[in-house]
Structure formats: C-alpha cells, structure tokens
Amino acid sequence: MEGREEHIRNRDTICAIATPPGVGGVGIIRISGPLSSTIAGQILDVRVTARKAHFSRFLDQHGRTIDSGIALYFVAPESFTGEDTLELQAHGGPQILQMLISRILDLGARSARPGEFSERAFLNNKLDLIQAEAIADLIGSATGAAARAAQRSLEGVFSERIIELQKQLISTRVFIEAALDFSEEEIDFITDSDTSKRLDQAQHCVRQLIKDARQGRILRDGITIAIIGPPNAGKSSLLNALAGVDTAIVTDIPGTTRDVLRETISIDGLPVHIADTAGIRESRDVIEAEGIRRARATMLKSDLVLLVLDLQAGQEKTCKQIEESMPEIPFIRVWNKVDISQRRRQDDSGNVNISAKTGEGIDPLKCAIRDIAGLDSGYDGGFSARTRHLDALRRTGKHLETGIHQLVDNNAPELLAEELRLAHKVLGEITGEFLPDDLLAAIFSSFCIGK
Numbered sequence: 496m497e498g499r500e501e502h503i504r505n506r507d508t509i510c511a512i513a514t515p516p517g518v519g520g521v522g523i524i525r526i527s528g529p530l531s532s533t534i535a536g537q538i539l540d541v542r543v544t545a546r547k548a549h550f551s552r553f554l555d556q557h558g559r560t561i562d563s564g565i566a567l568y569f570v571a572p573e574s575f576t577g578e579d580t581l582e583l584q585a586h587g588g589p590q591i592l593q594m595l596i597s598r599i600l601d602l603g604a605r606s607a608r609p610g611e612f613s614e615r616a617f618l619n620n621k622l623d624l625i626q627a628e629a630i631a632d633l634i635g636s637a638t639g640a641a642a643r644a645a646q647r648s649l650e651g652v653f654s655e656r657i658i659e660l661q662k663q664l665i666s667t668r669v670f671i672e673a674a675l676d677f678s679e680e681e682i683d684f685i686t687d688s689d690t691s692k693r694l695d696q697a698q699h700c701v702r703q704l705i706k707d708a709r710q711g712r713i714l715r716d717g718i719t720i721a722i723i724g725p726p727n728a729g730k731s732s733l734l735n736a737l738a739g740v741d742t743a744i745v746t747d748i749p750g751t752t753r754d755v756l757r758e759t760i761s762i763d764g765l766p767v768h769i770a771d772t773a774g775i776r777e778s779r780d781v782i783e784a785e786g787i788r789r790a791r792a793t794m795l796k797s798d799l800v801l802l803v804l805d806l807q808a809g810q811e812k813t814c815k816q817i818e819e820s821m822p823e824i825p826f827i828r829v830w831n832k833v834d835i836s837q838r839r840r841q842d843d844s845g846n847v848n849i850s851a852k853t854g855e856g857i858d859p860l861k862c863a864i865r866d867i868a869g870l871d872s873g874y875d876g877g878f879s880a881r882t883r884h885l886d887a888l889r890r891t892g893k894h895l896e897t898g899i900h901q902l903v904d905n906n907a908p909e910l911l912a913e914e915l916r917l918a919h920k921v922l923g924e925i926t927g928e929f930l931p932d933d934l935l936a937a938i939f940s941s942f943c944i945g946k
C-alpha cells in the first residue's frame with residue numbers, strides 16, 4: 496500500500512443506512528466526509544454542535560418534514576471514520592429512510608460501498624486492519640465465545656502481540672546490522688548467546704501466536720458438520736439433541752427427512768454449522784432419491800461427518816458402504832439408541848455410543864467434536880483471527896527459519912538480517928501496515944453496507 500495518506504485527500508462524502516433492512520423502531524443513516532456539515536445545515540432545522548444529541552426535523556428541499564429524530568454530529572478527527580460525520584436516527588421504515596437517503600444524495604453525497612466507513616477509519620489511522628476486521632467479526636459472530644474473542648481483537652489484544660513481535664525482530668536486525676557495519680573485530684553470531692537468545696524468543700513468540708490465532712480462527716469460522724446415515728437411525732433426533740430444540744421432524748417412518756436442514760448451533764462456544772440429511776438407501780421415490788443426492792453433496796462439503804447408526808439394527812455393512820463413499824472426510828461413528836440396546840461399541844476416537852432420546856453420551860460427543868475442530872477444552876481467552884492472519888504468521892515463521900538456517904549453516908548474518916526484514920514486513924500485512932490495495936479492497940468489500 497502506498498501509504499494511508501494517499502487516500503485521504505479529495506475525499507468525497509458517503510452515506511448509507513446503517514440499520515438492517517426492514518421495519519424497526521429506529522433506522523440510522525450515517526454520513527461521513529467533508530460535506531457532512533453542509534448536509535446538516537440543509538436537512539436539519541437546528542444548528543448542530545459536535546457530540547451533542549439534537550432533536551430535529553429532517554427536511555426535504557422545500558422545507559417540508561420527511562421525518563424527525565435525533566441528529567449527532569462529530570468533527571474530524573474525533574469520529575469513527577476520522578472525518579466529519581453526521582448520524583441521523585430516524586424512524587425505521589424503509590420508505591422514510593429511502594427518502595432521507597435520496598435527499599442526502601441530492602445534497603452531494605454518494606452511496607457508501609460495503610465496509611467503506613471502516614475502510615476510512617483504517618485509512619485515517621483510527622483502527623488497524625485487525626481491529627477493522629474484528630468489527631465485522633463481532634457483528635457476524637455466531638456464539639458468545641466468538642463475540643468475546645472478536646471484542647478482544649477490537650480492543651487491540653492481537654495487534655499488540657504483533658507489534659511486540661515486530662519490535663523484537665527490528666531490534667535483533669538492528670543489532671546484527673550494527674555489528675556487521677561497525678564492529679572492529681568479527682563477531683561470531685552463531686555462538687553469540689545474545690543473538691541466539693533473541694532468535695529463540697522470536698521463534699517461541701511466532702509459535703505461540705500461530706497457536707492462539709488458530710484457536711481464534713476456529714472460534715470465528717466454526718466448523719461444518721453433516722449428519723449422515725441410514726434411514727431411521729436417529730439423525731434428526733441427534734440434530735435436535737445437539738441444538739437443544741426440536742428443529743427437525745422426527746417420526747418412526749424411514750425416509751422422514753428429505754430436504755437438507757441447516758442450523759447454526761453453539762457447542763460450548765464453538766460455532767457449528769450443522770446439516771441434517773435424508774437417510775441414505777436405495778430409493779425409487781423421486782423426491783427421496785433427490786434428498787439422498789443432496790445428502791451426499793452436503794457430506795462432501797463438510798469438515799466433519801457424524802455417521803449415525805442404529806445400535807440395535809447392527810448396521811456394520813451399511814456403515815462400511817457409507818464410509819467408503821466419503822474418502823478423506825473426518826468422521827465419527829455415532830451409535831445411537833443405547834437406551835434400548837444391549838450392545839455397545841468400544842468408545843474411542845472413532846466411535847461414540849449415545850441416545851439422542853435420553854441425552855446419554857451427548858456430552859462426550861460434543862467433546863469429540865471440539866477435539867476434531869481443534870478447539871482446546873475450555874478455550875475462551877483468546878482473540879479472533881482469520882485464515883489470512885494465520886497464513887501471514889506461518890510465512891513469518893518460515894522467514895525466521897530460513898534466516899536462522901542462513902546464519903547457522905551458511906554463516907551469513909547479512910542474509911539473516913534480510914529474512915528478519917521480510918518477516919517484519921509480513922507481520923505488517925496482518926495489521927495493514929503493508930498491504931496491496933486490491934487486497935485491502937477485497938477485505939472491506941466483505942463487510943456489510945453502513946459499517
């Protein structure tokens with residue numbers, strides 16, 4: 496990126512409805528940019544002072560009232576975006592909000608792109624990229640634990656650790672470069688305990704960050720699970736047991752479920768996007784056959800399959816057939832109906848005995864799911880992270896490794912210094928200090944409008 500300042504000049508004024516579409520008690524319109532004050536002067540019947548709530552009429556071009564409500568005015572740089580900002584809290588009807596937006600567009604603003612308010616906050620140094628992403632993650636979080644993790648990223652917990660690591664890398668590099676430039680006698684960096692201590696510390700730091708960021712990513716993204724199995728095994732009953740509500744229809748008629756039924760549930764804070772599917776068997780029924788086709792397609796796209804089997808029915812053969820049709824996907828065999836069966840399978844990582852009816856075995860199943868997702872038990876102390884961050888952290892680790900190799904095996908401290916410089920730069924991609932513009936645009940375009 497060629498410096499955030501580049502973007503700040505000649506900024507136009509943007510506006511958007513910040514509340515969700517539909518009808519609500521209140522609807523909020525946000526305006527940001529140099530025209531905010533002029534627009535306030537035209538649309539309001541009061542003179543605004545910064546950071547004060549004003550009750551005002553919102554006027555059209557003839558001075559007629561479109562609506563009335565609260566206006567809030569913020570002066571740059573003391574606003575979310577760092578620009579002059581006007582917020583109108585009107586009544587939450589789509590027509591009213593649309594009329595207000597038309598009026599604001601007539602006064603010279605343009606419609607904001609998705610995430611453009613956050614993008615401006617980032618470009619004006621109000622937030623770094625991790626924090627901007629954390630806002631989107633907070634809004635989209637599927638569980639309380641995910642929301643808390645996003646909140647911590649927004650507060651800067653993740654950013655601080657990246658900056659700390661960057662400082663370590665810089666000081667090590669400065670130390671090496673200074674020694675290379677000025678030292679009278681040759682320093683043997685390989686045996687120098689100060690260098691090796693610094694490098695060890697940096698490596699430890701990267702490993703710990705990768706571990707924590709991986710947990711944060713799992714909490715943010717969750718996992719997708721497909722419930723698969725023969726008809727009547729209790730798949731829909733299992734969905735209901737995991738969700739804690741009777742979402743799916745359960746009957747003793749084999750072939751009850753046809754469509755794929757999707758739910759997002761929380762398993763001890765882990766967001767789980769779970770799909771209940773049609774029982775797999777040979778069927779001549781056109782509708783059922785389509786349901787089975789969809790079940791297989793859903794299975795192939797999931798991170799984990801819960802293969803539900805009826806203990807009483809002894810479904811080993813069916814089990815084997817279904818397993819063979821899902822190569823490479825992790826699965827747990829869930830042996831259901833322990834409450835009415837004398838049999839048990841050995842409980843291990845691949846087999847869990849449960850009763851969807853009584854709830855027996857559901858907690859161990861939840862633990863197994865968290866294990867497979869990679870979420871440490873009781874994990875709730877970290878920050879939210881994305882795949883993008885993890886990739887960059889892994890690349891940072893690689894640069895460090897290569898640098899250490901250059902030093903130890905090739906006795907090339909200047910190449911170590913170069914790798915440290917590259918590692919520092921890759922970390923800057925995470926906070927947004929260094930990032931190509933097209934990537935920035937891609938990140939913000941996934942945000943919602945008005946944010």
Ligand SMILES: Nc1nc2c(ncn2[C@@H]2O[C@H](COP(=O)(O)OP(=O)(O)OP(=O)(O)O)[C@@H](O)[C@H]2O)c(=O)[nH]1
Nearest residue numbers: 726727728729730731732750751752774850851852
């Ligand atoms: N005793 C007992 N019955 C169960 C249990 N789980 C499910 N059932 C019964 O088994 C029958 C089938 O349950 P469903 O949950 O509809 O099974 P399914 O696998 O979704 O069936 P399809 O949608 O037809 O493929 C129902 O009569 C349930 O009440 C269990 O753990 N114990």
Ligand SMILES: [Mg+2]
Nearest residue numbers: 730731751752
């Ligand atoms: Mg079903």
